[in-house]
Amino acid sequence: MxxxxxxxxxxxxxxxxxxxxxxxxxxxxxxxxxxxxxxxxxxxxxxxxxxxxxxxxxxxxxxxxxxxxxxxxxxxxxxxxxxxxxxxxxxxxxxxxxxxxxxxxxxxxxxxxxxxxxxxxxxxxxxxxxxxxxxxxxxxxxxxxxxxxxTKALNYISKDKSPDLNSGLSSASYTGDAPRYAIMIPVKKDAAWWNRSDEERLKEMEVHTQPTLQYLVNVKRKLYHSTGLDDTDFITYFETNDLGAFNNLLISLAKVPENKHHVRWGSPTVLGTxxxxxxxxxxxxxxx
Amino acid sequence: MxxxxxxxxxxxxxxxxxxxxxxxxxxxxxxxxxxxxxxxxxxxxxxxxxxxxxxxxxxxxxxxxxxxxxxxxxxxxxxxxxxxxxxxxxxxxxxxxxxxxxxxxxxxxxxxxxxxxxxxxxxxxxxxxxxxxxxxxxxxxxxxxxxxxxTKALNYISKDKSPDLNSGLSSASYTGDAPRYAIMIPVKKDAAWWNRSDEERLKEMEVHTQPTLQYLVNVKRKLYHSTGLDDTDFITYFETNDLGAFNNLLISLAKVPENKHHVRWGSPTVLGTxxxxxxxxxxxxxxx
Amino acid sequence: MxxxxxxxxxxxxxxxxxxxxxxxxxxxxxxxxxxxxxxxxxxxxxxxxxxxxxxxxxxxxxxxxxxxxxxxxxxxxxxxxxxxxxxxxxxxxxxxxxxxxxxxxxxxxxxxxxxxxxxxxxxxxxxxxxxxxxxxxxxxxxxxxxxxxxTKALNYISKDKSPDLNSGLSSASYTGDAPRYAIMIPVKKDAAWWNRSDEERLKEMEVHTQPTLQYLVNVKRKLYHSTGLDDTDFITYFETNDLGAFNNLLISLAKVPENKHHVRWGSPTVLGTxxxxxxxxxxxxxxx
Amino acid sequence: MxxxxxxxxxxxxxxxxxxxxxxxxxxxxxxxxxxxxxxxxxxxxxxxxxxxxxxxxxxxxxxxxxxxxxxxxxxxxxxxxxxxxxxxxxxxxxxxxxxxxxxxxxxxxxxxxxxxxxxxxxxxxxxxxxxxxxxxxxxxxxxxxxxxxxTKALNYISKDKSPDLNSGLSSASYTGDAPRYAIMIPVKKDAAWWNRSDEERLKEMEVHTQPTLQYLVNVKRKLYHSTGLDDTDFITYFETNDLGAFNNLLISLAKVPENKHHVRWGSPTVLGTxxxxxxxxxxxxxxx
Amino acid sequence: MxxxxxxxxxxxxxxxxxxxxxxxxxxxxxxxxxxxxxxxxxxxxxxxxxxxxxxxxxxxxxxxxxxxxxxxxxxxxxxxxxxxxxxxxxxxxxxxxxxxxxxxxxxxxxxxxxxxxxxxxxxxxxxxxxxxxxxxxxxxxxxxxxxxxxTKALNYISKDKSPDLNSGLSSASYTGDAPRYAIMIPVKKDAAWWNRSDEERLKEMEVHTQPTLQYLVNVKRKLYHSTGLDDTDFITYFETNDLGAFNNLLISLAKVPENKHHVRWGSPTVLGTxxxxxxxxxxxxxxx
CATH class of the missing domain: 3.30.70.1030 (Apc35880; domain 1)
Known part of the structure; x- marks a missing residue:
């Protein structure tokens, strides 16, 4: 404040x-x-x-x-x-x-x-x-x-709850060319997602995080929490110089069960330089 | 009148x-x-x-x-x-x-x-x-x-039907700084919700109310009934000076089963000063 | 003609x-x-x-x-x-x-x-x-x-098919102040509704009609059939001087099983003087 | 060509x-x-x-x-x-x-x-x-x-596949006043419909056709196939001088099981003189 | 790059x-x-x-x-x-x-x-x-x-994974008149699709590909991958001089089980010369 x-x-x-x-x-x-x-x-x-x-x-x-x-x-x-x-x-x-x-x-x-x-x-x-x-x-x-x-501190893949993934997230860092592109994607989850226990959601987020580790070197990410402030739960923001890698990252996120709980994923997806x-x-x- | x-x-x-x-x-x-x-x-x-x-x-x-x-x-x-x-x-x-x-x-x-x-x-x-x-x-x-x-008198968490929660609602009051922000969120429930018995809906509203009590100190609320007057069932109105707390309040409301009956929750969510x-x-x- | x-x-x-x-x-x-x-x-x-x-x-x-x-x-x-x-x-x-x-x-x-x-x-x-x-x-x-x-003659709650409710509809009449408000609400039913037998639909409409009888004294109604003429099945039109009673009438209609078959109920709901x-x-x- | x-x-x-x-x-x-x-x-x-x-x-x-x-x-x-x-x-x-x-x-x-x-x-x-x-x-x-x-030749109710209905379609013809009204209604079917066997779809179309025969005398019809050419599967076009009969025809089509497979039926329904x-x-x- | x-x-x-x-x-x-x-x-x-x-x-x-x-x-x-x-x-x-x-x-x-x-x-x-x-x-x-x-190399019907269909795709080629029409159709798949194993999706794509082979002679195709770059997963692009054949091709694609996983197929479908x-x-x- x-x-x-x-x-x-x-x-x-x-x-x-x-x-x-x-x-x-x-x-x-x-x-x-x-x-x-x-x-x-x-x-x-x-x-x-x-x-x-x-x-x-x-x-x-x-x-x-x-x-x-x-x-x-x-x-x-x-x-x-x-x-x-x-x-x-x-x-x-x-x-x-x-x-x-x-x-x-x-x-x-x-x-x-x-x-x-x-x-x-x-x-x-x-x-x-x-x-x-x-x-x-x-x-x-x-x-x-x-x-x-x-913005909030990491609430799923934290040092306490998921130490291995947390260190995975921390150890790799962006090594590509300076990013020329940014992508903004709103995300809203369904009621079934929110009604799961914290443990169940943590497990899903671990499955979500695993395939993304390999893209830490060429895609930067940032997360904003929006529930109640707007008609979305999250705003995800990315920077990259490799749109092909970014496309692969998002496909890998489509393939995890968490995706079944998306009632909004994009709409709009905004890509800019x-x-x-x-x-x-x-x-x-x-x-x- | x-x-x-x-x-x-x-x-x-x-x-x-x-x-x-x-x-x-x-x-x-x-x-x-x-x-x-x-x-x-x-x-x-x-x-x-x-x-x-x-x-x-x-x-x-x-x-x-x-x-x-x-x-x-x-x-x-x-x-x-x-x-x-x-x-x-x-x-x-x-x-x-x-x-x-x-x-x-x-x-x-x-x-x-x-x-x-x-x-x-x-x-x-x-x-x-x-x-x-x-x-x-x-x-x-x-x-x-x-x-x-x-506006109507409280019809679920009333003194008669849910005395403990009712007194919880009455005992705490807003103690934060003068609110600088207001949020308006329309809410519409599905037919399954309305077809439940009064007792079942009361029970759901008790589960809904419990986690909100802690936010009485920093978020003010007001409810309007709209069924038939407009394409929504309720207009919920909030005032706060702490948007982070408000975000947490709305996440706690997303986590109760009642959320499964929302066919409209926002759209638009309107935030203003x-x-x-x-x-x-x-x-x-x-x-x- | x-x-x-x-x-x-x-x-x-x-x-x-x-x-x-x-x-x-x-x-x-x-x-x-x-x-x-x-x-x-x-x-x-x-x-x-x-x-x-x-x-x-x-x-x-x-x-x-x-x-x-x-x-x-x-x-x-x-x-x-x-x-x-x-x-x-x-x-x-x-x-x-x-x-x-x-x-x-x-x-x-x-x-x-x-x-x-x-x-x-x-x-x-x-x-x-x-x-x-x-x-x-x-x-x-x-x-x-x-x-x-x-417009059509009553096709569910007719003298033949549902004599008691029909006489209920006929016996009470509007006794309130001259209505100052009109509300127009389009209604569209799903395929499951239309695929039910006439008897099943009649039974649903009886359940629908029962709780509305008490509002005959302060809400006037009129029905238009639109299937094929427009993207709705019915246009429901109301006049009242008591918007609170009207809100209660529509809530009572939300609470009957027929509501589960609404694919359009409003959108828009139009309120005017x-x-x-x-x-x-x-x-x-x-x-x- | x-x-x-x-x-x-x-x-x-x-x-x-x-x-x-x-x-x-x-x-x-x-x-x-x-x-x-x-x-x-x-x-x-x-x-x-x-x-x-x-x-x-x-x-x-x-x-x-x-x-x-x-x-x-x-x-x-x-x-x-x-x-x-x-x-x-x-x-x-x-x-x-x-x-x-x-x-x-x-x-x-x-x-x-x-x-x-x-x-x-x-x-x-x-x-x-x-x-x-x-x-x-x-x-x-x-x-x-x-x-x-x-336009295509009739592909369900043809002479070969459904001789009785085909002759029913051929025997009756429009006898009403010159039509003053035309109605255009787009129709799109869901994936479940298209994934049924030809025989199953034929059977559904027979059920669809039966109740429409009586309206041949006062409603003219024409069908266009649009899959892949536009965001609809069919364009149905009607001419009539009797909008009440047309309303009844469309209600009879709402009552057959095929209706459960409509993901678009109208939107817009266009009525003109x-x-x-x-x-x-x-x-x-x-x-x- | x-x-x-x-x-x-x-x-x-x-x-x-x-x-x-x-x-x-x-x-x-x-x-x-x-x-x-x-x-x-x-x-x-x-x-x-x-x-x-x-x-x-x-x-x-x-x-x-x-x-x-x-x-x-x-x-x-x-x-x-x-x-x-x-x-x-x-x-x-x-x-x-x-x-x-x-x-x-x-x-x-x-x-x-x-x-x-x-x-x-x-x-x-x-x-x-x-x-x-x-x-x-x-x-x-x-x-x-x-x-x-x-654009990407074929990732389902490749020489390795599906040799017969791959050679089918390679052997036939466009023999019609110079195409005068192009059609652009966005495609988005649901979470259930993406959560299937690679083998299951390959099998579905084989079923998808089979009925399309006969249209290689009169419809050209090209595929673009869009997940994360826009609110679609694929952009499919076609050229043809025979819109009737194209309509039949798209109907054959509507009839395979993969169609059940489309959350966007068109919207818009864009046809131009x-x-x-x-x-x-x-x-x-x-x-x-």
Whole structure:
């Protein structure tokens, strides 16, 4: 949870926003580096990227967007300024959130890009996204999906409950090329799954985990818990540079009994390329 | 049920509306206090907030809205006046309804905000919402979901039928920080559920209630009955400041057998921040 | 079925329509009384309301509409004339159809109002609705649902097959306040239901009917058969002034075994207030 | 299959279309008679209507359309010319296709009209519909459903396999008034159906056919096979002047065991009045 | 996988795109030959069509598009230039991708055309599609479906596991007329399927393959694997000139037990005519 001072700052941000003040021009001078996978500089007043990406109790927010066609009726000059205005908003909120952006155009019908935002406080995430939507680029974007989750410590394959698999998970690490692709897949389990005992679910998750160990070297994973926060139980997030290996990993997950309890697995499955926020905005602002 | 005088007043309001009379300017002078969670002042001609939020036989109306993109093509000046016009409508109807507003932008794809309206008479709710939709802000809002329910006395875990659990429900109370978040989740049960005997359903609800007791301290709840009024059986409404605890509460509800009878649980799950009506309008009117 | 003369008149109406002739101005002088629940005057050339609402073999057409946002970009003056133009169309068709209108704004997301049209000939209904859609108000309305059915004599709880229940149905009658609310609920049964013998279905319908008898005093009902005419088997229509009683009635119907055979029950459930056609148009034409 | 010459003609038509040449004005002089149910004149270069409607191996294309609201922002004069432009396209393609049109406005939410096009070659159907969509009326129409099928000789109730029923089907014929209504209902069967033996399916179809014999006198039927061509297995098409009898026919089909294998039966069920193509365009072009 | 040089080239292409540079005019001089089924010329810097269409590890991208109605509000002159601009983009990317285009207007409600793009690297596919969407034609196109897959060597009916069927698959080959039609059908299997042993699935696929052998002479097929990349497991693609034979092939596939494991088979089934990219753009740019 946020300390009181930060929470007050967020409240102030919302209030400021409500006074119609997005003085983007002035702030656009120093485009920040909240792009993907790069460790955040240890600047004062900047959210700790490494910590947010590894701690439990962090909120993850995934939102997909489609640019409306009238965006391309703006002059090229107007669209040219879009990236700077967006980056000023990222800069404004850098103490409270980190934001990653992904380009999905060409891979998805329901989106052109998606955002992943982490924070210690959902209100901080909302304050950022409200400001983002008030930029020109945000105004011309329709949000097409929005999923919310919270990170937790491993609750099945922990050191205590499943020591061998846990050490398997810890010993191997990603050795492939820097990932260029990210995949977001929501997962919802049926009532029969949730009504099983903890032991039964642990056993299923061990069977689930075994075949995935071999893919630790070329697929990174991250899990968010969403029950009650959204119409899914989990948000699974992956990064890879080897989509063929990723396809094989997901087939191996289809083959375990746990799969019989999926009432939602995808819908949507969202595939994008990992980009800096600035590149996403610039790439989608092309055209004459 | 409403007394005759009130009912006549509502009819008059609708008729007045039909005569194209929304003289917003004059009424905008005294912005009322129908915001969230604050007890309504005991002014004459003002709906009794405490009573409406605790009595059986009260109608609850939940509606979600998405602002159309052309709202942001209005000048900033025009948008600046939106909040006053909306608050004048709230003031006009304050004798018959109470209205709470929540900001969902950044959390939801299908809405930017949602409203919860209580009244003793659904026609009064309609009269208010018709007037709200006739404001500039309302005109630029598309309603994306609308659910209607009625409050009732506890019908399972009552003093008579389940005295221990009933006293458990009564003894604990919310002790957390003032809630900043609200969640609305529709629930529909299958035919097998409804065809069970009252005793069997009582037993299931006891199993349902037991694990929820520990969350009384950090999650508030309210229930509305909707069978036949809408395509859901119940509307469940929660307030909390601890989304992690809320996630755990909903997981515990997923683990009881009653969950096997859910044909709708969410769809949508709507998460928003609790705001004053005025702040919601102002926040969404930003942008240049 | 219609007599030949009437059928010819309808054909002529369609043809006339095709010649771009909706001379609304002239006809708008005498606004007719085809509003809701009032018995039609026994004027020559006017459909017999009482007969159409009680006879078998009558076609019922339910259509829901949402006003497009650009309607409110018309000047208030233009919108002011909408009601007269609509009422002229009702007047033009009064010999062949009766039309009831309901205000759903504030209760439904998918509609602002709905219409119920009765006639002895579906082509007459179409001729009316084609003309209605050619009015300014109709042009700015998007139809969001359209269900078609036909009335029949009671085929389960008849005097012969189930004399006691039949007399129960006949003996009690509505004694509540004039209904202010109408609810339309489509119903579709599964193949298992239809494959049961007539006797088995009769038995189920008796169990279905028993708990509903007590609500005859405060809920009116009407049934339309739709198999093959639309993607539903039945359209059930209710009027009441007591939404709490109605909620209890529908819960009692959820509790009988017949409910296990519902593949559609609602979707949508449409709740509206009973209004005159003129009031619906005027109410939705407000705003400045 | 088409002879080479015809196929070349179609290819030429597509190429011509690609050269932006729809010289509607010149061709509009002789409005053709491709309207419904009337036998085509045996003119040279005109598709043989009787043959196309009775032969196996003919392609049937069903498409539903909704007029966009901006059509009514065109001047009445512009809309007045719509029918002639459409009929010129029908005339242009009369050697290769026959096109029937139906008015659904007032009966359906998802369409204002639908088309049924027959040809010996799907490319000819496409060439026609591409040209139709390039007319002003076609440009302002959104296609909302499109189903494709092929006719075959009776494969269950044939002379060999089921002689009695086959003669029953042949002996009775339509004796009612000229049908004014057409209904299009897609049908898809489940895997269990398709995995039954031919004998078992024949037996089911005999049970299916028996109760339908009595409706041969007032309901006409036609069947198209669609597996793999679209997301349905069959398109069933009916014409009648007696919608009550049609409702009874479909109820009798709901009562046979085959119904248990329907995964799609309708969705949409499309009901329209049988009209000439010209009347459909003119009727929907009304309004001022 | 791509060699480093090619990957750098793609990155450069994306960057260039981000600098608002689509200098279509200059490149439009030499319209390339990336049309369907024709072997690509062995020019330097051109993707090897034959290899991409037969190798494992190739990415296939299927996207369907609907032209927005406002495209037809552009002047005919503006639309006339659309094809050259699109072909310049195809030319620009010819070293990295091959693109096939299909006309679906007249067959499908959800699309006017679809694209199939092959590459050794998904980022190359994205770079092409981003540029395509930045053309005028692309800007006025709404993408309505997008499926992604990867090719693999035969994994069931291989020489080792099922030698007879494998040789059956190899011995027969397409002998019909040049195919004019293509069909794309997504397939998703249930958890029970994936949880079967490899041997059981092999046996099912043998039963699946047997009845398809006779259609090798008139239907071509190609398979893409999509699990985890999209909400489908497979994309099946067919080409034929005999839609009747194709319908029979798919019925024979409906009749094998494997069909019981389909949770998605179609939805959408997309049928189009095989065209050059240029013809697709020109045909859809018609109208005045």
């Amino acid at each position: 946020l300390k009181n001072r930060a929470r007050t700052a967020i409240a102030a941000a919302i209030t400021a926003a409500a006074i119609f003040a997005v003085s983007g021009a002035a702030q656009a001078q120093q485009a920040p580096m909240a792009g993907d996978m790069k460790p955040a500089m240890a600047a004062p007043m900047m959210a700790d990227r490494a910590k947010l990406l590894t701690s439990p109790g962090v909120f993850g927010n995934f939102s997909t967007y489609k640019l409306r066609s009238d965006y391309y009726k703006l002059s090229a000059a107007e669209r040219k300024g879009a990236a700077a205005e967006v980056m000023a908003v990222v800069e404004k909120h850098k103490a409270n959130i980190i934001a990653d952006a992904y380009l999905t155009r060409g891979f998805e019908a329901q989106s052109d890009y998606f955002l992943r935002v982490h924070s210690m406080d959902m209100a901080a995430t909302q304050a950022f996204l409200v400001d983002f939507r008030a930029t020109r680029f945000g105004m011309y974007s329709d949000v097409t999906e929005n999923l919310v989750g919270i 990992i980009q800096t926020f600035e590149t996403v905005v610039k790439t989608l602002s092309m055209g004459n | 409403l007394k005759n005088r009130a009912r006549t007043a509502i009819a008059a309001a609708i008729t007045a509306a039909a005569i194209f009379a929304v003289s917003g300017a004059a009424q905008a002078q005294q912005a009322p206090m129908a915001g969230d969670m604050k007890p309504a002042m005991a002014a004459p001609m003002m709906a009794d907030r405490a009573k409406l939020l605790t009595s059986p036989g009260v109608f609850g109306n939940f509606s979600t809205y998405k602002l159309r993109s052309d709202y942001y093509k209005l000048s900033a000046a025009e948008r600046k006046g939106a909040a006053a016009e909306v608050m004048a409508v709230v003031e006009k109807h304050k004798a018959n309804i109470i209205a709470d507003a929540y900001l969902t932008r950044g959390f939801e794809a299908q809405s930017d905000y949602f409203l919860r309206v209580h009244s003793m008479d659904m026609a009064a709710t309609q009269a208010f919402l018709v007037d709200f939709r006739a404001t500039r802000f309302g005109m630029y809002s598309d309603v994306t979901e609308n659910l209607v329910g009625i 609790i705001q004053t009506f005025e702040t919601v309008v102002k926040t969404l009117s930003m942008g240049n | 219609l007599k030949n003369r009437a059928r010819t008149a309808i054909a002529a109406a369609i043809t006339a329509a095709a010649i771009f002739a909706v001379s609304g101005a002239a006809q708008a002088q005498q606004a007719p009384m085809a509003g809701d629940m009032k018995p039609a005057m026994a004027a020559p050339m006017m459909a017999d309301r009482a007969k159409l609402l009680t006879s078998p073999g009558v076609f019922g057409n339910f259509s829901t509409y949402k006003l497009r946002s650009d309607y409110y970009k018309l000047s208030a003056a233009e919108r002011k004339g909408a009601a007269a133009e609509v009422m002229a169309v009702v007047e033009k068709h009064k010999a062949n159809i009766i039309a009831d209108a309901y205000l759903t704004r504030g209760f439904e997301a998918q509609s602002d109002y709905f219409l119920r049209v009765h006639s002895m000939d579906m082509a007459a209904t179409q001729a009316f609705l084609v003309d209605f859609r050619a009015t300014r108000f109709g042009m700015y309305s998007d139809v969001t649902e359209n269900l078609v059915g036909i 009973i209004q005159t056609f003129e009031t619906v148009v005027k109410t939705l034409s407000m705003g400045n | 088409l002879k080479n010459r015809a196929r070349t003609a179609i290819a030429a038509a597509i190429t011509a279309a690609a050269i932006f040449a729809v010289s509607g004005a010149a061709q509009a002089q002789q409005a053709p008679m491709a309207g419904d149910m009337k036998p085509a004149m045996a003119a040279p270069m005109m598709a043989d209507r009787a043959k196309l409607l009775t032969s196996p191996g003919v392609f049937g294309n069903f498409s539903t359309y909704k007029l966009r609201s901006d059509y009514y922002k065109l001047s009445a004069a512009e809309r007045k010319g719509a029918a002639a432009e459409v009929m010129a396209v029908v005339e242009k393609h009369k050697a290769n296709i026959i096109a029937d049109a139906y008015l659904t406005r007032g009966f359906e939410a998802q369409s204002d009209y639908f088309l049924r096009v027959h040809s010996m070659d799907m490319a000819a159907t496409q060439a026609f519909l591409v040209d139709f969509r390039a007319t002003r009326f076609g440009m302002y129409s959104d296609v909302t459903e499109n189903l494709v099928g092929i 049988i009209q000439t193509f010209e009347t459909v365009v003119k009727t929907l072009s009304m309004g001022n | 791509l060699k480093n040089r090619a990957r750098t080239a793609i990155a450069a292409a994306i960057t260039a795109a981000a600098i608002f540079a689509v200098s279509g005019a200059a490149q439009a001089q030499q319209a390339p030959m990336a049309g369907d089924m024709k072997p690509a010329m062995a020019a330097p810097m051109m993707a090897d069509r034959a290899k991409l269409l037969t190798s494992p590890g190739v990415f296939g991208n299927f996207s369907t598009y609907k032209l927005r109605s406002d495209y037809y509000k552009l002047s005919a002159a503006e639309r006339k230039g659309a094809a050259a601009e699109v072909m310049a983009v195809v030319e620009k990317h010819k070293a990295n991708i091959i693109a096939d285009a299909y006309l679906t207007r007249g067959f499908e409600a959800q699309s006017d055309y679809f694209l199939r793009v092959h590459s050794m690297d998904m980022a190359a596919t994205q770079a092409f599609l981003v540029d395509f969407r930045a053309t005028r034609f692309g800007m006025y196109s709404d993408v309505t479906e997008n499926l992604v897959g990867i 095989i065209q050059t990219f240029e013809t697709v753009v020109k045909t859809l740019s018609m109208g005045n």
